[in-house]
Amino acid sequence: MVVDNLMQWFESWTLWEAGSPLLFLIVVVIAGVPIFLLMAVNALVAVYAELKISAFMQDRVGPMGQGPGLHAGKWGLLQTVADALKLLLKEDIIPTLADRKLFIIAPFIIFVTPFIALAALPFNQNLLIADLNIGVFYILAVGSISVIGIIMAGWSSNNKWSLYGAMRSAAQIVSYEIPVALSIVSVIMLTGTLSMQGIISYQDGTTLGILPNWILFNNPFSFIAFFIFFISGVAEVNRTPFDIPEAESELVAGFHTEYSGMRWAFFFLSEYANMLIISGVAAVAFLGGWHSPIPGFLESPGWSLFWFISKVGMLIFIMMWFRWTFPRLRVDQLMNICWKVLLPLALLNIFGVGLWGLFVA
Amino acid sequence: MGIVHGDEMVLNIGPQHPSTHGVLRLKVHTDGEIVSKITPYIGYLHRCFEKHCENLTYEQVIPFTDRCDYISSMNNNFGYVVTVEELMDIHVSEKVEHIRVIMAELNRIASHLLALGTFGMDVGAFTPFLYMFRDRENILDLFEMTCGARLLYNYMWIGGLSHDLPVGFVEKTYEFLDYFEPKIKENDDLLMYNKIFIERTADVGVLPPEVAISYGVTGPNLRGSGVQWDLRKDEQYSIYDRFDFEIPVGTGQMGTVGDCWDRYWVRTQEMKESIGIVRQALKQLPTEGDVQELVPKKIRPPKGSIYKRTESPRGDLGFYIISDGKPTPVRVKLRSPAFTALSALSAIAEGWMISDVIAILGSLDIVLGEIDR
Amino acid sequence: MIHEQVLKCLREKFPGSIVETEEMPADFIPIYQKNWAEIAAFLRDDPDLRFDSLQCITGVDLGEEGMDVRYNFHSMTHLHKIEIRISVDSENPKIPSIEQIWRVGDWFEREVYDMYGIIFDGHRDLRRILLPDDWEGWPLRKDYETQETFHGIVVPKVKEEWE
Secondary structure, three states: OHHHHHHHHHHHOOOOOOOOHHHHHHHHHHHHHHHHHHHHHHHHHHHHHHHHHHHHHOOOOOOOOOOOOOOOOHHHOOHHHHHHHHHHHOOOOOOOOOOHHHHHHHHHHHHHHHHHHHHHOOOOOOOOOOOOOOHHHHHHHHHOHHHHHHHHHHHHOOOHHHHHHHHHHHHHHHHHHHHHHHHHHHHHHHHOOOOHHHHHHHOOOEEOOOEEOOHHHOOHHHHHHHHHHHHHHHHHOOOOOOOOOOOHHHHOOHHHOOOOHHHHHHHHHHHHHHHHHHHHHHHHHHOOOOOOOOOOOOOOHHHHHHHHHHHHHHHHHHHHHHHOOOOOOOHHHHHHHHHHHHHHHHHHHHHHHHHHHHHHO | OOOOOOOOEEEEEOOOOOOOOOOOEEEEEEEOOEEEEEEEEOOOOOOOHHHHHOOOOHHHHHHHHHHHOOOOHHHHHHHHHHHHHHHHOOOOOHHHHHHHHHHHHHHHHHHHHHHHHHHHHHOOOOHHHHHHHHHHHHHHHHHHHHHOOOOOOOOEEOOEEOOOOOOOHHHHHHHHHHHHHHHHHHHHHHHHOOHHHHHHHOOOOOOOHHHHHHOOOOOHHHHHOOOOOOHHHHOOOOOHHHOOOOOOOOOOOOOOOOOHHHHHHHHHHHHHHHHHHHHHHHHHOOOOOOOOOOOOOOOOOOOEEEEEEEEEOOEEEEEEEEEOOOOOOOEEEEEOHHHHHHHOHHHHHOOOEHHHHHHHHHHHOOOHHHHHO | OHHHHHHHHHHHHOOOOEOOOOOOOOOOEEEOOOOHHHHHHHHHHOOOOOOOEEEEEEEEEOHHHOEEEEEEEEOOOOOOEEEEEEEEOOOOOEEEOOOOOOOOHHHHHHHHHHHHOOEEEOOOOOOOOOOOOOOOOOOOOOOOOOOOEEOOEEOOOOOOOOO
């Protein structure tokens, strides 16, 4: 609840009257800094992890290097730093026939989406920018803004590949939002709250004797809901096997074909931030958020942060694992899975959770 | 299923595109995601092979055949030298025949590995590609050991070979075969039997046998359509009649006979057969003998012409050679299997989606160097 | 044997189509181009011949003797093969197209056209295939002369020192 605490702290200076809009603005800007840092660090770490994980999965060594200097650090640790530097220094190319304004705005919109979504993601008991009472709803709602950015990017590039990527992406994200939301609905039905911290505190304690009281283990239907959520989540963030908007071998690079340098880096940053958010929401909604996997064991705020990051990291790792294992689905197959499998399953699941709540629990 | 027809968009896949396997341009008319018309434009890699041959002596043509199908240079060498030898009526020694077969089959494995890997990449699976490249690397090491080159070998000469087998080659090859045999299964489990891969390739791009024959499609693509046709058996050349091997044909295991999956499957099975042939050839390999004893000092084939085909990893590789008794050929025409396979693309890929066109193109295993020559 | 059989069939069905010489060549059949398309369809459809696979079309420029188009056929059903040669006039090279009989003929004929300028009558899409559309001349003809410039790029005539 960083925002609230900051507000109180500033108000205690008695320079401003309580609830002043100016004060609120200052607090929001200050609170935004850690989110930005988090996104940047997340991308640095996740990209390095992806490079190494893919390398190990493919019988390679990945980035390697000895010592600083022009090498990429020990074990290639500085690889992503070097990449980021390269992206910053790269020439910014805007195609002559592109729609300039939209072309420039699009990466920002895409970047802003995970940025504001992260504000409602709790990292431990206290580390949360704003504890909204509609937290889950907010994250899901904000998450769909990125479609607008993707369509803008695809359209304004004036490139047929970009357009294809954008159209595919729009169809995909809009479709997969529904199973994502429906699987979250079953969680809300159990917890009776939309607040992220509320959902987490519901998952305190144990169930069935030894298992932590996570929603994943709450009942068979919520167990299924997790998988619906995670599969749809992978599709939401355009990762393999659902990466058809970027489908390298088909669409060159999809909606960001024409982007380069820092503008492209924004797409990249937001892709990894989106992975973080989807994994974060999955962790909060199904895996007990920052609760320890062994109830009552190591639950101090520091350890809670560790547990949360481990859960998120695990889920991100699984996404990477998918990417380096599976081929890619085709557009119609992707839509089939969404509308003919996941959506009916999610609806049935809600029904099931309701019945379970009425008769079993 | 009713399809709403809108306006068509013309899309140029290539000449620079990640999955055109070289420099190929497909002009594609699309209606949404569905492709209604495909026109391939080739010639971006045209290096005037046939024009060059008019001014080169017979032995000087061999390096140029390397560069036609650069993925399976050994097989191209093989096809060319066998043709010229038949024209000149040279019968090479047992040892040379065996080494040629070993090299050709190893190169077939290497070529199929590349074909399967890139096919996997075309449908979005990146990891199998690297696994297959890792294994292919071992074969290239063997070639490097033998003739010093890893891609363009210039190894087979008219009447002989450029080098004898180096010391330790046989053991190294056995070692590789022992290592590689289980790897085929590993790769198959990772990609071929993957549910998504099956979804993407089964029933997609079906090439019926009569269409395949009419389009002159040969090799694994034709066998994928269920036609048992392999020049190594049907038009026996070199010493292939001494080896015991099967000709795998597509059976429509996952979908229809002649779909992309069958073409993939046929290649995996062919690798197994090639391993068998290499093993048999290594066992029978004579140790004594000079591999260059029959290399003629002057290569002047008698007046006449010949058309001979051999089985390259991509299909019937034909050479039409006309000689007028001089050291340079009058005409060398290369009938490339990938050329005919690509000409069939529009027949099988129209009506499918863009993603399928890419998958079908990958399954046909074309090499643009050979198409454009 | 298949050679004799084809000769016999053609003499029966299409009298006067074969170029009769005193010593008939043993490995190919020279024919006139007059009704080549019908002959081709016959070769493919006759149940005893059934040359269902067109292996290769080779264009040849023999200089003084004019130009040849050589067809290599093969039968997947009977496993036999035959070569057919048709001479064309260098001044006005024209030959009936067989593209609709064997679909593979499409690209093969385009390639021969590309290199020799032989017009295939009845080909539905006779364009250059390997060379650019605006290339001048027919490169594999004996009288081919390299053009001076191509799109403003001077074509080097004198060979550089690498030779």
